[in-house]
Amino acid sequence: MRIATTTIFSLGSNALQMHQSDQAKLQAQLSANRRVLTPADDPIASARILDLAQAQSINGQYATNSATADSFMRLSESTLQQVTSTIQNVQELAVRAGNPALTASEKKTLDAELQGRYQELLGLANTTDGQGNYLFSGFKGDIKPFTETSFGQVTYQGDDGKRLVQISDGRQLPISEAGSDIFQKIKNGNGTFVTAYNASNTGSGIVGPGEVTDPNKWALAPAPRDFSIRFQVLPDPANTSKNITTYDLVNNTTGVSLIDGAAMPRAAGTAFPRTYAEGGDIEFKQLATDPVAVPPVVAWDYGIKTNVKGVPAATATTNDSFSVKTSSDVGLFATLGALSSALNTYQSGPTGQAAFQNQLNTALSNLSNSLGSVVTSQAYLGARMNETDSVKDTTEDMKLQYTKTRTALEGLDYAAAISDFAENQMVLDATRKSFAQVQDLSLFKYI
Incomplete structure (x- = not known):
């Protein structure tokens, strides 16, 4: 059987290219530490890997959203804690004002302190998150929620909505509280009458x-x-x-x-x-x-x-x-305005003292209800912060599971890959030597 010189050269060249291609692929796998470099390497695994990569990306976004939501709610909770402390200070002031030994001028002195607390509360109600978004304006994060027309007369400019953040596939978490619910929609009296x-x-x-x-x-x-x-x-x-x-x-x-x-x-x-x-x-x-x-x-x-x-x-x-x-609903700032009016219009005598005490009792009752409203909002925020902590744990677990599954699909067995690389290198070297020897079989060498 005669074999043409071109055939010998073609077979040798093809073998050499095949082994070089295999060697290049093995080297790329070792460099990337991955078994699947292209869909052709393993079509089924590639499809799974693509799905996992998308799931990992979404899971990472949920983790980011949870961290953002937690940060916003912690700022809100911290602000409400300051509101709580300020209301408690006003309650202490009101109790002091009820001392019958205080004169009218001394009660007016207490009003000066009350007005400072009032401005402090108004500032807290208009707190921003550092990026210009107001904490308590509902959906209208760029709108200042509370504007004052006169002392005790404060208008809410926000809405009753709550901003939502997607923290998992099936959960949109409210991260804000409407200022109207915290500072305005407060039942007076004992809450019933x-x-x-x-x-x-x-x-x-x-x-x-x-x-x-x-x-x-x-x-x-x-x-x-x-x-x-x-x-x-x-x-x-x-x-x-x-x-x-x-x-x-x-x-x-x-x-x-x-x-x-x-x-x-x-x-x-x-x-x-x-x-x-x-x-x-x-x-x-x-x-x-x-x-x-x-x-x-x-x-x-x-x-x-x-x-x-x-x-x-x-x-x-x-x-x-x-x-x-x-x-009915009464706002916190209206309550402070009424208390200020009582301090400034106090009159001595049984009738005046009774009128003042009735006004003071009303103010104390409304302050207690206001404090309850703030504490309730804090409790809601606390529950949702616990939820973000739980979601963080879940996303971390999912991240670990996705990584483990993806590694199983595309991960490289280093020992086997190095062994294959060495074996293919040996075969490649043999192919090169044999190809060099075949080149010497030409008759033209003897002419």
């Missing part, structure tokens, strides 16, 4: 905040649940040197007594249905001791009670009274 004195009162009566004995019954009370406690003071028939104080519970909407159904106002000099006992419970329900009304009053129970301390007053034309209404 609010008691207040009438500015025209002339006695020394001080109304308590009251309590709810049955929330369901209060919810069924006739809307808009606007009532008043009215007092009457008349000479005691048994001892004209003494007075008997009585009171009535009136539905301000209908102008009718809840106790006996009588229309208001009653005839001058008429005693009211219940006898007043200082500090005793004033219950908004039908009592066995109530007078029998004609026509009879349907049994009623609104599930609340309060009390009045001091000495209410009444004249032939006026009666001291206190209102009882459903709680």
